[in-house]
Amino acid sequence: MSSPSVSPPDLQAPPRAGRLPNTVGFYLLASVVVAFLAGSSAPTPLYAIYQAEWGFSPITVTLVFGVYALAVLAALLTVGSLSDHVGRRPVLIAAIAVQAATMLAFAAADGVPALMAARVLQGLSTGAAAGAIGAGMLDLNQTKGAITNAVGPMLGTATGALGSGLLVQYLPAPAHLVYLVLFGIFVLQGVGVLLMSESSSPRPGALASLRLQFALPPVARRPLLLAAPALAAAWALAGFYGSLGPAVVRLVAGSNSFVLGGLALFTLAASGGAMVLLLRASAPRTLMFVGTAGLFVGVGVTLLAIANSSESLFFAGTVVAGAGFGGGFQGAIRTVVPLARPHERAGVLSVIYVVSYLAMGLPAVIAGFLVVHAGGVLTTAREYGIAVMALAAVALLGLLLTRPAANRPVPA
Incomplete structure (x- = not known):
């Protein structure tokens, strides 16, 4: 992730008319990284249900997990720094839209191919969002941004795994409810990002950044x-x-x-x-x-x-x-x-x-x-x-x- 292209704005500065305050924007971005990683770990407690319903082996479980990791990697290596050139908001809005659609794809999945496709889409949108979220938080607050970038993904992974397990164990529609809850969260976060101010000025080199x-x-x-x-x-x-x-x-x-x-x-x-x-x-x-x-x-x-x-x-x-x-x-x-x-x-x-x-x-x-x-x-x-x-x-x-080594x- 390259350095932000503009000086970090003052968190206490008055927002533009109709835009969220920068302090609210920072915590919104922190919630987005938690939600994305919660979505990535949400399927983990469900693998036993999928295996029982669709009759696949542990090899398939690990393949479903593995394609997600490779999709995240592919997105990080290609569009990971795109927000430095086109702005944080456009990348985040697109990634959140894809992530929300992916939650519906998980909820509607009726077999391994659909599950695989949903994991690939999820990995691509997570990788695309990671750079924009991380850079956006650093734009708004260097100190808090660095800490949140380090801790947020782990907090999200932990929250998604445990929250999914609790929903699956104690509430109805175990293969659907957790994804519908996450879908609602992503919709609300997408609206919030639309109301944020852009923290990075566009600059040339967007296509070159995809190399x-x-x-x-x-x-x-x-x-x-x-x-x-x-x-x-x-x-x-x-x-x-x-x-x-x-x-x-x-x-x-x-x-x-x-x-x-x-x-x-x-x-x-x-x-x-x-x-x-x-x-x-x-x-x-x-x-x-x-x-x-x-x-x-x-x-x-x-x-x-x-x-x-x-x-x-x-x-x-x-x-x-x-x-x-x-x-x-x-x-x-x-x-x-x-x-x-x-x-x-x-x-x-x-x-x-x-x-x-x-x-x-x-x-x-x-x-x-x-x-x-x-x-x-x-x-x-x-x-x-x-x-x-x-x-x-x-x-x-x-x-x-x-x-x-000496620094x-x-x-x-």
Whole structure:
């Protein structure tokens, strides 16, 4: 995401006639990122219902999850910086409209092809909105925007997973109601964005911004190489919880509760967001070290829980692993991105996105294959957990064997 093209407006400045105050606009944007990520995690507790109704295997569950991750990645790499050129509002209005339509597509889905199509549309609109929302919040308030950009997606993921599980468990129309609720939220948010003032002046280069940028300046290559195992471990774990997590926790707990299925992803994402918030003032290297160590220890605890069928131990391990997910990812970004000059950061972020979203989608699909063909859910969970721990161990070893680099001033 490139820098905003205009100076951030004063949050206390009087709004234009008929427009929302900037303070209200900021919190509206924060609510949009929460809603988008809530929508992305809402299907997680529903996979068991879809499997029962349509008779598909865990491979299909992970494919449905994987196509979402790839669609988000495709949108981030193409239209992720479009709002820097055409303005935040046009991109957001289009993305919210597509997201609202996607909720209706989910509610009307009658089979796997419709579910896949809805996930692709959802991923594309989420990726398109991410850059505009993040930049828009920074336009309005640099300090609050940076914190909300880090914590908001995790809060949204947590809210969507738990809220969906509660609606599915206790209210009627389980495969429809959660999507209709989200549809209403997106409609209201779309109206709100229409009433916002534009925070970024249009500038030329919109078509050029759609070109993929994969460029790593020499100074960022070694730090990214060291951060890659931490990124892969964190996002592979998130992908597993978002796809097969509900099946694992139901077997460990011996319960078919949909709330438990959503609670696992909620716990992972909520503890990740709390970690980022609590350690936001820590040095990037410290944050990545603590986060990666948390991944290693937390996943190890969940493996003990699976071996002993302990529900409480499983969630305790998930809390620690989730804190590791949040800390490891934020530590990696804050270690690598500041090393690049402003005009190089889009290319660096593109590489980070590729590593992260491929790690979220592809291992989960492989896990689905292993569930069907190589031993079942719990055996696959153990093998997957060992792989995540191995990646975390490689990241920790790299941190221990390298000296902290002095912060290099980056010219504007």
